Amino acid sequence: MNTYTICIFTENTIGLLNRITIIFTRRRINIESLTVSETERMGVSRFTIVIKHDSREAVEKLVRQIRKIIEVMAVFGYLNDEIVSNEIALFKIATPLGSKPLDIEYINKNFNAWVVYWQLDYVVIEKTGSEKQIFEFFSYIKPHGILEFVRSGRVAVGKTEKGLVEYLPEYEWEYYL
Amino acid sequence: MNTTVIELTAEKPQPAVPSAKLLKPLTGAEALMQALVEEGVETIFGYPGGAIMPVYDALYDYQDRLNHILVRHEQGAAHAAEGYARVTGRAGVCLVTSGPGATNLVTGIADALIDSTPMVCLVGQVAMKLLGTDAFQETDVIGVTMPITKWNYQITSADEIPEIIAKAFYLAQSGRPGPVVIDITKNAQVELMTKSFHYKKCERVSTYRPRLIPKQDQVEKAAELINKAKKPYMLVGHGVLISKAEKELLAFVEKTGIPVATTLLGQSALSDDHPLYTGWLGMHGNYGSNVMTNQCDLLIGIGMRFDDRVTGNAELFARQAKVVHIEIDPAEIDKVIKADAPVIGDVKEVLNRLMPLVNENDHTAWRNEFRKYDDIEEEKVTQPALAPTTEKIKMAEAINLLSKKTNGEAVMVADVGQHQMMTSAYYEFKKPHSLVTSGGLGTMGFALPAAFGAKVGDPSREVIAIIGDGCFQMTLQELGTIAQNKLPVKIIILNNNYLGMVRQWQQLFFERRYSFVELQNPDFITIAKGFGIVGHTCAKREDLSASLDTLLASETPYLLEIIVEQEENVFPMVPAGTSVADIRLE
Numbered sequence: 001m002n003t004y005t006i007c008i009f010t011e012n013t014i015g016l017l018n019r020i021t022i023i024f025t026r027r028r029i030n031i032e033s034l035t036v037s038e039t040e041r042m043g044v045s046r047f048t049i050v051i052k053h054d055s056r057e058a059v060e061k062l063v064r065q066i067r068k069i070i071e072v073m074a075v076f077g078y079l080n081d082e083i084v085s086n087e088i089a090l091f092k093i094a095t096p097l098g099s100k101p102l103d104i105e106y107i108n109k110n111f112n113a114w115v116v117y118w119q120l121d122y123v124v125i126e127k128t129g130s131e132k133q134i135f136e137f138f139s140y141i142k143p144h145g146i147l148e149f150v151r152s153g154r155v156a157v158g159k160t161e162k163g164l165v166e167y168l169p170e171y172e173w174e175y176y177l
Numbered sequence: 178m179n180t181t182v183i184e185l186t187a188e189k190p191q192p193a194v195p196s197a198k199l200l201k202p203l204t205g206a207e208a209l210m211q212a213l214v215e216e217g218v219e220t221i222f223g224y225p226g227g228a229i230m231p232v233y234d235a236l237y238d239y240q241d242r243l244n245h246i247l248v249r250h251e252q253g254a255a256h257a258a259e260g261y262a263r264v265t266g267r268a269g270v271c272l273v274t275s276g277p278g279a280t281n282l283v284t285g286i287a288d289a290l291i292d293s294t295p296m297v298c299l300v301g302q303v304a305m306k307l308l309g310t311d312a313f314q315e316t317d318v319i320g321v322t323m324p325i326t327k328w329n330y331q332i333t334s335a336d337e338i339p340e341i342i343a344k345a346f347y348l349a350q351s352g353r354p355g356p357v358v359i360d361i362t363k364n365a366q367v368e369l370m371t372k373s374f375h376y377k378k379c380e381r382v383s384t385y386r387p388r389l390i391p392k393q394d395q396v397e398k399a400a401e402l403i404n405k406a407k408k409p410y411m412l413v414g415h416g417v418l419i420s421k422a423e424k425e426l427l428a429f430v431e432k433t434g435i436p437v438a439t440t441l442l443g444q445s446a447l448s449d450d451h452p453l454y455t456g457w458l459g460m461h462g463n464y465g466s467n468v469m470t471n472q473c474d475l476l477i478g479i480g481m482r483f484d485d486r487v488t489g490n491a492e493l494f495a496r497q498a499k500v501v502h503i504e505i506d507p508a509e510i511d512k513v514i515k516a517d518a519p520v521i522g523d524v525k526e527v528l529n530r531l532m533p534l535v536n537e538n539d540h541t542a543w544r545n546e547f548r549k550y551d552d553i554e555e556e557k558v559t560q561p562a563l564a565p566t567t568e569k570i571k572m573a574e575a576i577n578l579l580s581k582k583t584n585g586e587a588v589m590v591a592d593v594g595q596h597q598m599m600t601s602a603y604y605e606f607k608k609p610h611s612l613v614t615s616g617g618l619g620t621m622g623f624a625l626p627a628a629f630g631a632k633v634g635d636p637s638r639e640v641i642a643i644i645g646d647g648c649f650q651m652t653l654q655e656l657g658t659i660a661q662n663k664l665p666v667k668i669i670i671l672n673n674n675y676l677g678m679v680r681q682w683q684q685l686f687f688e689r690r691y692s693f694v695e696l697q698n699p700d701f702i703t704i705a706k707g708f709g710i711v712g713h714t715c716a717k718r719e720d721l722s723a724s725l726d727t728l729l730a731s732e733t734p735y736l737l738e739i740i741v742e743q744e745e746n747v748f749p750m751v752p753a754g755t756s757v758a759d760i761r762l763e
Contacts, residue, residue, distance in 0.1 A: 015319055061509075061511070067508070070348060072384065
């Protein structure tokens with residue numbers, strides 16, 4: 001099984017997520033993670049979808065089917081070594097009176113994680129990194145008692161010099177910046 | 178958040194109603210009618226209901242410009258629109274209400290998608306403020322039709338109508354055609370537009386760029402393989418007809434001397450009597466046509482998608498051959514069969530560019546290699562089918578006689594099953610766009626509505642529906658539509674009192690365990706009479722010729738029921754999942 005990251009540029013319209021995911025469903029391909037947000041171009045969304053598959057050919061066919069969606073501008077599929085990727089995770093850690101103290105400095109230095117919010121009974125720690133790094137931190141922090149844990153799913157950029165938006169069809173783009 | 182994606186042209190709209198009237202704000206419903214007129218729509222197949230009533234009210238004033246045909250069930254509207262589209266090449270239009278009106282279209286929409294048929298379905302929807310409240314006749318039509326449309330969109334304000342309708346027709350008809358569903362909320366139908374009506378045909382959608390003109394290097398590589406091949410073989414599909422490239426195909430075939438087979442939907446792209454035409458392909462296609470796919474050294478798939486009914490077991494299909502695949506949809510390349518030289522583009526454009534690059538050639542010796550299979554098929558299948566000794570009429574002889582009597586020039590609308598395969602096998606098509614049938618989806622009940630849709634689309638041609646007794650009972654209510662609109666469609670029911678194709682499979686692969694395939698049929702002639710359609714039954718071979726003459730001479734719709742051999746089987750046959758080399762003749 002290889003992990004593939006599929007980047008999809010689309011118009012930002014209602015229902016498009018559904019139109020994209022049914023293409024996976026129909027081929028019985030599970031989505032491991034999915035993030036969507038608007039790009040630097042107004043009205044253009046970028047999907048990052050992570051799947052596992054043992055056939056590169058099947059993934060290529062999947063990509064071609066996604067390209068057929070009218071509102072889709074471009075689709076790119078990558079193996080892990082072709083991208084720089086990251087996730088963000090939030091950990092809500094219990095800190096009741098008398099509990100084992102959290103070594104914030106150690107966490108900062110060794111895990112590159114930060115306390116982003118605190119209350120009397122708990123703190124929220126933000127950790128960015130690969131899935132592997134996040135789970136390493138998870139193992140470290142687990143004894144403290146994790147009240148809540150969430151991962152964002154992968155965001156990724158390709159290692160090619162050109163930005164992916166450069167490949168989009170010409171259009172009178174409006175930029176946010 | 179929607180972005181405008183339509184590039185409008187500067188062309189002046191030509192209003193069909195006096196422009197003074199258009200200066201007054203139109204309601205959404207009026208705008209829809211006006212948009213259809215400007216788009217050049219002539220016929221709508223529809224059925225009214227609650228959520229589409231404002232549109233029907235506007236239609237009342239447009240009856241002189243838009244021919245509305247009231248069907249008896251929305252599925253009939255969908256198949257009629259398909260039939261219309263298949264003979265005209267223009268999008269068929271359906272107009273139905275929300276909820277059940279829309280869901281009844283679903284089978285037809287799925288059928289149109291898989292057979293690349295342009296269709297625009299205009300569907301009523303509950304008012305915007307009622308969306309998501311389980312209002313009366315509310316169904317999530319966008320959600321339901323998402324996997325079976327090329328594009329769908331929900332209009333929630335009158336102002337959107339001209340632009341979205343233009344986009345709908347453009348998307349349905351361009352590139353690889355397909356069905357588009359436009360869901361229109363009731364408030365959008367009744368409210369006034371806030372701007373003056375302005376219609377411009379859509380010619381471009383920025384996120385959608387079908388490649389019509391092929392890349393030159395792809396064309397050159399294909400030409401090189403074609404010129405080098407000793408045993409080239411061309412498989413012609415529906416794309417040739419969609420692209421209206423019959424003339425280009427003929428010129429190409431005659432220059433290169435390459436033998437040609439067609440898929441089921443590619444039938445009639447090349448006249449059946451052309452010396453290079455080897456027959457049709459697929460599960461029940463011709464013996465030689467199928468077997469030779471595994472003996473050629475170059476396979477040229479053109480406007481076709483290597484359906485499993487064509488390839489049999491794809492892993493055993495044409496392993497020895499290089500493959501040139503000419504196709505407008507890039508997703509079809511390598512989907513089933515790997516292409517050595519894919520050429521992405523519109524078939525007509527590709528053929529025009531290939532023509533000067535391919536050598537004149539004569540593959541007579543190779544073409545003659547097909548003959549031995551033709552002879553075997555003639556002896557084992559065709560002759561016994563056409564000169565039967567059975568008491569009852571055989572389907573093959575009825576179709577063959579019909580073919581002779583119509584000189585192979587009728588539009589044949591075949592339903593799904595044995596009679597469909599027999600129509601494809603025994604009707605000798607002489608004119609293009611002459612076989613209308615449900616190929617990819619295999620929708621029983623397709624033929625009766627598709628036949629009157631085809632007749633409306635091209636009244637100058639004789640349209641003959643070939644329907645099984647099982648299929649007929651799926652959409653027979655459309656006899657009412659045919660009668661009311663006086664559409665002179667000729668209907669032939671080949672009645673064997675069985676769901677014949679299923680029975681054939683049960684006989685061959687399930688040890689004759691005939692599980693629920695026998696039908697107790699109604700008296701079809703009495704039913705037709707009830708609808709005001711004349712007809713008669715032919716049960717004897719000696720009456721067949723005269724019966725067909727009566728049918729063909731009729732100036733009104735006519736139903737001919739032919740009682741055929743009960744347990745006739747369709748051969749040749751490539752059993753599902755096997756290689757085309759394992760084709761059976763008996």
